[in-house]
Amino acid sequence: MARGNGKLVIIGGAEDKDGPCEILQTFITLAGGTDARLVVLTVAAGDPEDVGSMYRELFYQLGAGRVTVLHLPDRQTANQKSAAVQLGEATGIFFTGGDQLRITSILGGTKIDQVLHRRYDEGAVIAGTSAGAAAMSAIMIVEGASDDAPKKCTTKLSPGMGFWEKVVIDQHFAQRGRTGRLLAAIAQNPHILGVGIDEDTAVVQNGKDRFEVIGTQTVTVLDGRGIQHTNTSISEPDEPLALTYVNMHILPAGYGFDLDKRQPLLPV
Amino acid sequence: MARGNGKLVIIGGAEDKDGPCEILQTFITLAGGTDARLVVLTVAAGDPEDVGSMYRELFYQLGAGRVTVLHLPDRQTANQKSAAVQLGEATGIFFTGGDQLRITSILGGTKIDQVLHRRYDEGAVIAGTSAGAAAMSAIMIVEGASDDAPKKCTTKLSPGMGFWEKVVIDQHFAQRGRTGRLLAAIAQNPHILGVGIDEDTAVVQNGKDRFEVIGTQTVTVLDGRGIQHTNTSISEPDEPLALTYVNMHILPAGYGFDLDKRQPLLPV
Numbered sequence: 043m044a045r046g047n048g049k050l051v052i053i054g055g056a057e058d059k060d061g062p063c064e065i066l067q068t069f070i071t072l073a074g075g076t077d078a079r080l081v082v083l084t085v086a087a088g089d090p091e092d093v094g095s096m097y098r099e100l101f102y103q104l105g106a107g108r109v110t111v112l113h114l115p116d117r118q119t120a121n122q123k124s125a126a127v128q129l130g131e132a133t134g135i136f137f138t139g140g141d142q143l144r145i146t147s148i149l150g151g152t153k154i155d156q157v158l159h160r161r162y163d164e165g166a167v168i169a170g171t172s173a174g175a176a177a178m179s180a181i182m183i184v185e186g187a188s189d190d191a192p193k194k195c196t197t198k199l200s201p202g203m204g205f206w207e208k209v210v211i212d213q214h215f216a217q218r219g220r221t222g223r224l225l226a227a228i229a230q231n232p233h234i235l236g237v238g239i240d241e242d243t244a245v246v247q248n249g250k251d252r253f254e255v256i257g258t259q260t261v262t263v264l265d266g267r268g269i270q271h272t273n274t275s276i277s278e279p280d281e282p283l284a285l286t287y288v289n290m291h292i293l294p295a296g297y298g299f300d301l302d303k304r305q306p307l308l309p310v
Numbered sequence: 311m312a313r314g315n316g317k318l319v320i321i322g323g324a325e326d327k328d329g330p331c332e333i334l335q336t337f338i339t340l341a342g343g344t345d346a347r348l349v350v351l352t353v354a355a356g357d358p359e360d361v362g363s364m365y366r367e368l369f370y371q372l373g374a375g376r377v378t379v380l381h382l383p384d385r386q387t388a389n390q391k392s393a394a395v396q397l398g399e400a401t402g403i404f405f406t407g408g409d410q411l412r413i414t415s416i417l418g419g420t421k422i423d424q425v426l427h428r429r430y431d432e433g434a435v436i437a438g439t440s441a442g443a444a445a446m447s448a449i450m451i452v453e454g455a456s457d458d459a460p461k462k463c464t465t466k467l468s469p470g471m472g473f474w475e476k477v478v479i480d481q482h483f484a485q486r487g488r489t490g491r492l493l494a495a496i497a498q499n500p501h502i503l504g505v506g507i508d509e510d511t512a513v514v515q516n517g518k519d520r521f522e523v524i525g526t527q528t529v530t531v532l533d534g535r536g537i538q539h540t541n542t543s544i545s546e547p548d549e550p551l552a553l554t555y556v557n558m559h560i561l562p563a564g565y566g567f568d569l570d571k572r573q574p575l576l577p578v
Contacts, residue, residue, distance in 0.1 A: 189457070191484040191508050191528040192560055216459040219487020221530075225560060240459050240550075260459040260550040262489075264558075271576055273562075282508075282528040282562040286574040290532075290558045292460055292493060294541075294550040306554040308539055 048162035050205055050247040054213040054239030055139060055172035057257070059096075063104055065244045065257050070106045072246075073134025073167045078106045081132040085114045085148050086140030086173040093138045106134075120152035129157045134167045137174025143184050145177040146202060158203070168205055175213045175239060180204040183212055186223035195279035197226040206247060208301065212238045215262055224264055229274045229283050232266030235301065243295075252307065254298040261297075265289040265304055316430035318473055318515040322481040322507030323407060323440035325525070327364075331372055333512045333525050338374045340514075341402025341435045346374045349400040353382045353416050354408030354441040361406045369404075388420035397425045402435045405442025411452050413445040414470060426471070436473055443481045443507060448472040451480055454491035463547035465494040474515060476569065480506045483530055492532055497542045497551050500534030503569065511563075520575065522566040529565075533557040533572055 049072050057065045070078055082097045084090035094111035101109045112128055114120045129135065135158065137145060149155045162168055168178070176182050182202030190196050199210070212224045215238035228236040239245060240259030247253045255261045266288050273284045291306045293299065298307035317340050325333045338346055350365045352358035362379035369377045380396055382388045397403065403426065405413060417423045430436055436446070444450050450470030458464050467478070480492045483506035496504040507513060508527030515521045523529045534556050541552040559574045561567065566575035 189485050189487045191562075216487070216490050217457050219457045219484070219489070221487070221489045222484050258550075260552075271574070282526075283560060284528075284562050284565055285558075285560040288558040288560070290553075290556040292551060292553040292556070294459075294552050297552055306539070 047165045049167045050178060051167060051169035051244050052175045052178050052211060052239060052247065053169065053171035053244040054175060054215055054241050054259070056214070056241035057171055057244070058242050059100060065242070066100065067104050068246065068256055069134060069136065069167060069169045070101060070104050074107065076105060076107045078108070078134050079132050080106050080109045080134045080136060081129055082109065082111045082136045082138065083114065084111060084138050086142060086145050087138050088140055090115070097136060097138060114148060114154060117148055117152055120149050120154040123153070126153040126157045129154060129161065132161060132166055134169065135161065137170035137177065139172030139174055142173040142176040142182055143200065145173065146182070146200060149203070150201070162205055172213050176211055177203045178205050179209050179211045180207045181210050181234060183210060183223065183227055186226065188223065189219035190222045191282040192222040192225040192229065192285070193280055193282055194226060194274070194277060197223045199227060208233070209235045209237050212236070214241055216240045216259065221262070225285060225288065226283060228264055228266040229272055229285055232269050235304065236264030236266070238262035238264065251302040252298055252300050255293045255295050257295060259294070261293045263291040263293065263299055263306070267304065315433045317435045318446060319435060319437035319512050320443045320446050320479060320507060320515065321437065321439035321512040322443060322483055322509050322527070324482070324509035325439055325512070326510050327368060331368070333510070334368065335372055336514065336524055337402060337404065337435060337437045338369060338372055342375065344373055344375045346376070346401050347399055348374050348377045348402045348404060349397055350377065350379045350404045350406065351382065352379060352406050354410060354413045355406050356408055358383070365404060365406060382416060382422060385416055385420055388417050388422040391421070394421045394425045397422060398429065400429060400434055402437065403429065405438035405445065407440030407442055410441040410444040410450055411468065413441065414450070414468060417471070418469070430473055440481050444479055445471045447474045447477050447479045449478050449502060451478060451491065451495055454494065456491065457487035458490045459550040460490040460493040460497065460553070461548055461550055462494060462542070462545060465491045467495060476501070477503045477505050480504070482509055484508045484527065489530070493553060493556065494551060496532055496534040497540055497553055500537050503572065504532030504534070506530040506532065519570040520566055520568050523561045523563050525563060527562070529561045531559040531561065531567055531574070535572065
């Protein structure tokens with residue numbers, strides 16, 4: 043469930059950057075279009091300069107009012123007042139891909155973290171792609187084997203940035219065969235809803251307990267509330283899990299999901 | 311549902327051949343152990359000589375009574391009386407991997423096809439791995455994109471060998487990220503149950519409407535009977551499908567499934 047008054051645009055990676063750029067355009071529009079003040083956070087990236095420049099140029103091309111790139115290589119920088127001030131005026135904040143553990147281990151508990159949550163509460167749009175998507179939820183997948191059966195050892199979880207509660211997000215979902223690792227995440231506590239986002243696909247969470255799908259592929263929702271039997275607590279770490287009666291929804295663009303009722307929403 | 315009095319051992323590919331060989335050993339035991347008369351059918355294979363020799367040696371090492379390799383390169387050979395006689399005495403028949411369309415297009419409607427079904431009705435064990443597994447069902451997946459969202463264009467279906475009805479089988483399931491293509495198969499008619507078999511894993515179907523899982527990974531059952539909404543009939547071939555309320559079961563060794571009741575069976 044969303045915590046603040048802001049909006050989230052959570053992208054499964056590899057979003058279109060050459061064509062109509064529907065997902066990035068949606069982010070800019072939600073952030074105010076020509077009035078948008080965007081900040082690109084490159085903290086996840088191994089090549090922050092290149093990635094930052096690429097998104098700045100692209101966002102300007104797509105009509106954003108102002109775009110700033112903020113490099114936060116370490117916790118010291120993430121605690122500087124100047125960085126916090128820059129972020130404090132943003133109407134849209136964009137997390138690039140890279141390593142989600144860089145996002146949380148560098149930003150968690152810093153001034154920047156506080157400003158991010160304040161701006162989100164005040165109505166800013168927060169977007170993230172790939173690793174930037176994974177970090178959005180309160181619990182995030184740090185790493186896990188793709189193309190594997192669900193096993194406890196294959197999915198490492200960590201506290202995420204906490205903009206979205208009661209869900210665990212996975213990205214590059216169909217493209218990297220990640221059903222198993224998302225199942226392993228929800229098996230540990232089916233109270234958590236699994237949201238697997240494909241490449242060039244995003245969920246838009248608009249402050250209510252609902253999200254809508256945009257983009258060219260699908261979002262897979264794995265709902266474990268109805269699980270009748272599992273060996274999760276007794277299985278060895280590398281043993282495959284048993285899970286019965288997991289509910290699965292495949293949602294392309296125009297479809298949505300009610301997180302409170304745990305029900306898919308059809309296009310209107 | 312199984313048609314004959316025989317047994318099926320349907321293997322998701324890459325079964326253990328160096329260690330305890332649990333799956334291949336189970337096949338041999340069901341076929342009579344030291345009394346087993348096995349026939350290896352290499353029709354699917356691109357390298358039938360090598361694959362045939364490998365399985366013959368392995369089956370002898372594992373204690374099989376007699377092992378014959380039958381190469382059936384074309385429909386003419388599959389209609390020869392001598393081949394039919396050889397197969398007519400088998401207690402266990404093993405389909406190697408390769409291309410499932412070679413199995414059905416070469417064997418379908420031939421003398422060998424008749425003998426296979428007769429032997430199955432009489433109680434023989436029929437096993438297949440990888441492509442040999444795919445061909446077991448009445449409807450089989452010929453090809454389809456791995457690691458992709460479900461789309462009509464990604465899954466090509468064909469009539470299979472028909473030993474197992476009302477299911478569609480996929481193999482190398484978790485290891486190649488095939489959730490999407492199996493979903494695309496069952497979406498077209500949720501009457502069909504999707505059975506996705508991981509590598510080094512098999513379902514053993516013992517003539518009743520039940521199967522049991524053996525091996526080191528899992529079997530994923532996708533049950534679409536409860537689907538409440540889908541766009542399958544109206545979506546474009548390359549558009550992602552929408553599917554709500556698919557029931558998913560992840561079953562490791564010792565678990566089973568009742569095909570009639572569509573219920574998972576827990577280890578006893």
